[in-house]
Amino acid sequence: MTDALFDYFSCSELPTPTLPLAEAEQLVRSRFALNATLQALGSQQDQNFLVRRVGDAEPLGVLKISNPVFSELEIEMQDAAAETVARRHPPLRIPRIVEGASGAMSGWWETTQGRLHARIISFVSGSTLTGSGYLSPRMVERLGELSAAVSIALAEAEHPASGRVLQWDLRHAERVISDLLQTEPDEAIREIVSRATARAGAALEPVTEQLPRQLGHFDVTDDNVLRPSGPATLPDAVIDFGDVIDSWAVGEIAVTVSSVLHHADASYLTTLPAIAAFHARRPLSEAEVTALWPLVVLRGAVLVLSGRQQVRLDDDNDYASGALDREFEILRRAIAAPIEVVTAQIRAALGFAAAGPPEWDAAPVLPFTDGVVVLDAATQSPLADEGAWLGDDAVERAAQQLLDRGARAVVLPALRPALLGAPARTPSEPATIPTAASVWFAEPTTLRLPGVTTSGATLVARHADAVLSVDAPAPEIPARVRIRVLLTRAGGPPVPDTIRASELAGWAPFIGDATSALGIHSPLANGADDRLLDRREAVVAGVQEHYYASPPRIERGWREYLADVEGRVYLDMVNNVASVGHAHPRIAEALTRQSRLLNTNSRFQYAAITRYGERLAETLPDELDTVFFVNSGSEAVDLAIRLALAATGRRDVVAMAEAYHGWTYASDAVSTSIADNPDALQTRPDWVHTVEAANAYRGRHRGPDAAAYAPEAAERLRALAAGGHAPAAFLSETFYGNAGGVQLPDGYLREVYATVRDLGGLAIADEVQVGFGRLGSWFWGFQQQGVVPDIVAVAKSIGAGFPLGAVITRREIADRYRTQGYFFSSTGGSPLSSVVGLTVLDVIQEEGLQENARVVGAHLKRRLEALVSRHPLVGTVHGQGLYLGLEFVRDSTTLEPAREETAAICDRLLELGVIMQPTGDHQNVLKIKPPLCLSQDSADYFVDMLERVLETGW
Structure with a gap:
């Protein structure tokens, strides 16, 4: 006082x-x-x-x-x-x-x-970001924006009290730490903090005199910003001006960034959006960029020691004691990578000029270059075909195979993403880029290592745990043993064996490709095309959308996995197109063999179309005996409608509301999903009529009351007929797919089919998504309802990614199509299409994929259902087998759709290595339709990651 x-x-x-x-x-x-x-x-x-x-x-x-x-x-x-x-x-x-x-x-x-x-x-209303929940990139970016706004607002402010000395003033951080270390009782803490402080101080010292000062808040942190209530809201309030002082201006963003680091799955990489946002509004100088991460480290050290001292002084201070773990996490993550690497990463993110990698300017070290084979471990390498990338020893196996084929030496280049050996399921980006080149010699070989070159580059070589010294006599390298040769800058930071692709910009000034030092020219591409997405969007129609705002570049699939060009493997939980699994070798073999024999239009006489038609008809009730072949689900539904119009001589079709059936004229006409077309209900042609969506969870009739949907639909059909619009057909999915695999009420199709037939119309089953064993207990969706449709439209699964669709009906209905002319599809039922279709049926049967869908799907559904009681956002689980939907709601009574939350959860799952997308008119349902070969381990991984998101945020 x-x-x-x-x-x-x-x-x-x-x-x-x-x-x-x-x-x-x-x-x-x-x-x-x-x-x-x-x-x-x-x-x-x-x-x-x-x-x-x-x-x-x-x-x-x-x-x-x-x-x-x-x-x-x-x-x-x-x-x-x-x-x-x-x-x-x-x-x-x-x-x-x-x-x-x-x-x-x-x-x-x-x-x-x-x-x-x-x-x-x-009082400022809203909630803080207190705790260690997940912060999205946009939320992190917003923190940087707020930090910059406060810094700019106070830039010209002055006050006679601004010269006070606080422990939080980063200008005094090293002295504060030194004092607090004297009373810190934990030796391990003292060691960690001392080492971190020494490194940060050394990096900071050269630029301290160049750092501008100003009055600042210096506490724009997760605890001191507020956001309004509601989903996906961003902070718009800053509180607690208790730490206002005159200090280094860059300290404002350093403090903000430090507060991000304790949040779920944070790292120096996840702070970059905040730094970039700050720089965009209040540009950082070269000196400030150099100082930024050392100040983050010092802030972490001060927090750790100050918090521990406060708890020792005041045992009852729950606020201070509750922060100890997250304060230590800030420091731990701040020092997880070398300061100079983080600084280089920041410079690259902000567009500052970067130092080039070390270059080899001495003689090559390999004693020979003839007979050397470059090992391609990348995502698109043939060496990764048919799952050969799986396993920690995938690179070693590939190298030994090349030696067995006569290579004198095998070289794996450095700094190129490798899929070989990459893990299949990882909640964070794996380290897939080798920092050193690897060499295997067919025979024992002497390798001579020079010292530091005139450019400051040096080579470090080792095999197993032995480091090959440049000072020792040239060692003889054993045959067929992996040697790692690292080209690095002398005096640079310690280099790990592998790094993540996202870290490459930070390590670039310190690591070069040792392939050049070996004297080998590598023809392999280095990295992805950063402009590929821009090029796609410039040439492909905008309405032909892609998943995700910033999608990974996927170039390989295998079973239920997808791999990008940086070696990251994702679990594909949405791709019902690849029904039997990505890149199935039997399909690839059938395609290759048939393409060498014949591929032409279906008017020629060849065996495959007959065999496939017979096999397809065998999966259906006897009366459905005649097949049309097309190329897609849209064409199949379109043709099914045309068949009904021709067979009945009528023009009116009744479809279930909120459904999607395709993009051709007729299939789009009967699609009423407002998620796919916001004006769907207002733009239907006059020959299309709808019945209410039979959704027992969120529709007008719920639970047991959903039995009312069928008689009401039947009454609607009769009313249309009485009004002069007797229907040619009633069309619906047999499981309500667009809503997320919602099962129709028991007996629904039995009553509706009977009514439309009584009125002289036909029943069309859209099995494009649900058919072909996906339900597990039934091969076709209509079997769950105990009915037989007059016409079945199917696609997607039957081609396992190949453009193939079919319409199956009775002979007398098919023959009536001649009243409309003739039918022809150039590649529908072609030799290639038919062979693929036959192979898919073989795979489903011989690999037990329908049974797998039943067993794994039941396990997956049980685990998803367990989330309902633990997480209020989870409303219900729809579907059967591997045709499921998880619906998110904000209120379990009103069923207010959690649209924004669902989109954010899908984005978060991508970060955790899971491909997932929303569906439904409200876009609040997870569309769970993975390949039928999904393993139980993969199903468990999906639920584990989903629960992680629900617990830590999105």
Whole structure:
């Protein structure tokens, strides 16, 4: 309690005020004439209470009792800084002193703990980002935007108290750490902090004199920003100006970035959106970029030691003790990569010029270059075909095979993403880029290593755990043993064996491709085309969309996996097109063999179309004996409708609402999904009529009451007929696919089919998504309903990714099509299409994929159903077998769709290595339709990752 400015180094221990609640309430009444109740809040060094007027539902503000070491001038500076930011950046919500009947609610109190300063600061509604939940890239970016906004607003501000000395001022961080280390009892903590501080200090020291200073908030952190209630909202408020000082301006973003690091799955890479957003608004200088990460490290060290000291001083300070783990996590992640590597990564992200990689300017070290084979371990390499990339020893196996084929030496280049040996299921990006070139010699070979070259590059070679020294006599390398040769910059940071593709820019100044030092020219491509997505969007129609805003470039599939060009493997939980698994070798073999024999249009006479037609008809009831072949599901539905019109001589079709059937004229006409076409219901031609979606979960009739859908649909059919619109057909999916695999009420199709037939119409089953064993217990969806349709349309699964569709019906219906002319599809039923279709049927039967769908699907559904009771967002699980939908709702009673949450969950799952997309008119259902070969381990991984998202956020 003095007019002197606070100096931490004169008073390093700051126990918080502990005014009793009752006394604080009495003082509020007497000093501020306010009848209010208080609720204690946490604080590191002050004492805070939430203030609520008696009778009011909403809080009035926060009573802040300042630590008595702070002068009135310093408190005034905090309030003045808040006013400045609020005035200069109006979009931000900023707390201010509450005005009462007799003026500002601020002043000194005489209390049982001495004279204390107290003020009521206006309540700012919303929630903080407190905790260690996941922060999306957009949320991290927003933190950088807020940090920049505050920095810019305070850039010209001045105050006589700005020279106070706080422990949080990063200009003094090394001294603070040194003092706190003296009292830190844990030797392991002392060692970690000391080592981190020494490295950060060494990196910071050359630029300290070049760092601009200004007044700043220096605490724009996850705890001190607020966002409005509601899904996908971004923070728009900054609170707690208690750390306002004059310091290095770059400290503003350094503090913000440090607060990101303790959140779920955070790393220095995930902080880049905040840094880029800050730089875009308040550009960082070269010196500030150099200083940024060392300051993040020092901030982490100060947090760790200060928090531990505060807990030792005040055992009852739950706020301080609750932060210990996350504060240590900040430091741990801040030092997880070398400072110089992180700085290079930041420079690249901000567009600063980067140092080139070390280059070899000495003689090649290989004693020969003839007979050397370059090993291609990339995603598209033939060496990775048919799952050969699986297994930790995949690279070793490939190298030995090349030696067996006569290679004198095999070289795996450095710095190129490798799929060989990549893990199949990883919740984070795996390290798939080797930093060293690898060499295998067919015979024992002597390898000579020079020292540091004139350009500062050096080679490090090792095999197993032995390092080959440049000073020792040239060693003889054993035959067929892997030697790693690293080209690095002398004096650079320690280099790991592998790095992640996203880290390449940070390591680029320190690692070169040792292939050149070996004297080998590598013809292999290095990295992905960064402009490929832009090129796609420039040439492909915009409405032909792609998954994800920033999609990975997928160039290989195998079973239920997809692999991108950086060696990341994803679990594909949405791809019902690849029904029997990606890149099935039997399909590839059948395609290759038939393409060497014959591929022509279906008017020629050849065996495959007959055999395939017979096999397909055998899977259906006897009366469905005649097949048309087309190329897609849209064509199949279109043709099914045309068959019904021709067979009945009518023009009206009745379809279920909220469904999608295709993009051709007729299949689009009967599609009423507003997710696919927002104007679907208003733009249907007059010959299309709808019945209500028979959704027992969120429709008008729910649960047992869903039995009412069938008689109401039947009545609708009869009313149309009575009004002169007798239907040619009733068309629906046999499982309600667009809504996420919703099962129709029992008996629904039996009653509706009977009614449409009584009226002289036909029943069309759209089996494009659900047919061909996906349900597990039934090969066809209509079998679950105990009915037989008149016409079946099918595609997707029957070609396993090959363009193939079919319509199956009775002979008399098929023959009626001649009244419309003739039917012809050039490649529908071609030799190639037919052979693929036959092979798919063989694979489903011989590999037991329908049974796999039943067993694994039942296990998957049980695990998904267990989420309903644990996570309020999970509404229900739809479907059967491997045709499932997980519906997200914000309220279990109103069933308000969680659209934004579902989209964010899908994006989050991608980061965790799972391909998933939303479906349904409200886009709030996970579309779970993986390849039928899905393993139980993969099903469990999907649910584990989904639960991780539900627990840590999205």
